Amino acid sequence: MADIVARLEIQSPDGFRSIDIELGGVCTIGRGNQNTITLEDSSVSRQHAIIDCQSNSACYATDAGSRNGTFINDVRISARTRLYDGDSLRIGEVPIRVLLADSIRINAQSMAANPTVVITVSRLVTVLVADIRDFTPLARRLGEKRLSSVLSEFTRLAGEELDKAGAASQKYIGDAVMGVWDHGTDSAEAESVVPALRTVSRLFRIVTPLKQQFDLDEPIRIGAALNTGLAIVGNLGSRAAADYTAVGDTINKAFRLETASKQVHLDLVIGSSTWDLLNSGLQSCFQPCTVTLKGYDQPEGAYGTSAVQLESCLGAQDN
Numbered sequence: 001m002a003d004i005v006a007r008l009e010i011q012s013p014d015g016f017r018s019i020d021i022e023l024g025g026v027c028t029i030g031r032g033n034q035n036t037i038t039l040e041d042s043s044v045s046r047q048h049a050i051i052d053c054q055s056n057s058a059c060y061a062t063d064a065g066s067r068n069g070t071f072i073n074d075v076r077i078s079a080r081t082r083l084y085d086g087d088s089l090r091i092g093e094v095p096i097r098v099l100l101a102d103s104i105r106i107n108a109q110s111m112a113a114n115p116t117v118v119i120t121v122s123r124l125v126t127v128l129v130a131d132i133r134d135f136t137p138l139a140r141r142l143g144e145k146r147l148s149s150v151l152s153e154f155t156r157l158a159g160e161e162l163d164k165a166g167a168a169s170q171k172y173i174g175d176a177v178m179g180v181w182d183h184g185t186d187s188a189e190a191e192s193v194v195p196a197l198r199t200v201s202r203l204f205r206i207v208t209p210l211k212q213q214f215d216l217d218e219p220i221r222i223g224a225a226l227n228t229g230l231a232i233v234g235n236l237g238s239r240a241a242a243d244y245t246a247v248g249d250t251i252n253k254a255f256r257l258e259t260a261s262k263q264v265h266l267d268l269v270i271g272s273s274t275w276d277l278l279n280s281g282l283q284s285c286f287q288p289c290t291v292t293l294k295g296y297d298q299p300e301g302a303y304g305t306s307a308v309q310l311e312s313c314l315g316a317q318d319n
Contacts (some may be wrong), residue, residue: 005053006083009097010037011173021059027051029091030064040294043068043092043136051083059083059100068092068136075144093136095174124183125231125246126196126274127254128167130158130203130224131176133262141217150214151175157206165199169233169246177203178254180246182233193228193277200224200268201314204307225257227271253293257302260291266304275303285313 006021019037021027027036030048039048045066053059062080063070070077071090083089085100132138132154139147158177162170167179181196183189207220229250253271261269269291275283286303293300305313 005101006059007099008051009099011095021051021053023053025053039091039094041092041094044094048091061089066092071139073144074139074147076140122230123233124188124229125233125250126181126183126193126226126228127246127251128179128196128199128224128226129176129254129258130200130222131258133221133223135175146214150210153210154207158203161199161202161206165195188228188277190277191279193226193274196226197282198314200226201310204267223258223261224268225254225261225270226274227254227257228274228277256293256295257291260293261304263291264289264304267307268310269302269304272301272303281317282313285309
């Protein structure tokens with residue numbers, strides 16, 4: 001461990017992984033296979049960024065002329081910039097947490113003292129994924145302080161809505177929000193996905209006042225997806241920091257469906273299994289669409305709608 005200067009913790013819809021950089025090491029990041037870290041994301045350039053850790057145990061990030069930029073704590077860098085422990089590094093749209101040597105040693109000691117906890121079961125869940133559209137240009141316009149304020153308010157309001165709707169779990173990854181509703185081990189009842197659907201509608205509404213509240217030049221927009229299916233849920237982590245979470249193809253597909261909502265120019269896309277659990281009135285709110293999901297061999301059938309149409313349909317159900 002003494003020769004490891006930095007650890008990069010990479011979070012994405014594909015999962016979590018970490019890369020260690022040794023003393024004097026250089027790590028290249030990009031979409032091309034020749035890089036030390038290959039990120040298969042369209043926001044990442046073929047040769048995107050370079051991380052180097054010098055003999056004095058200092059690490060630096062350099063943008064390699066990327067299209068979408070390299071950000072440290074949501075500030076775009078234009079020159080070689082020093083990294084500090086706990087920094088949030090963003091390559092395109094991919095968030096990476098930076099840990100330096102002291103934190104790595106502390107974490108290793110903690111994990112040794114608190115062995116990994118894996119208590120999971122297979123459950124039927126509905127997953128909501130929502131994120132802020134055009135986040136990179138927004139971050140560039142606002143700067144670190146204002147962006148942090150906007151994100152804090154968005155995640156606070158989203159958390160309140162997820163709590164009120166009875167979500168069993170909620171996660172925040174950069175500008176993305178994930179909520180999970182646990183339906184049990186067997187088939188879900190009709191209408192069981194309606195709380196998640198209503199939450200999406202409320203998320204569309206809560207971002208509208210942010211433009212005036214933070215004096216923004218453009219309104220905040222979000223895209224969202226719902227997907228229903230089996231997932232592995234439970235507490236994962238160490239005894240000191242176990243965390244309820246959900247993993248599996250159902251979760252991954254929800255993230256992919258949210259990305260695909262941009263393909264079909266709709267605010268919300270839901271999987272066919274979610275659509276099947278709606279009554280005919282709510283089903284009529286959605287239009288069928290075919291989407292291409294990254295990592296899937298064949299196009300997928302789904303259903304989409306706009307924020308305005310969704311609110312109208314939910315309002316009609318209440319009357």
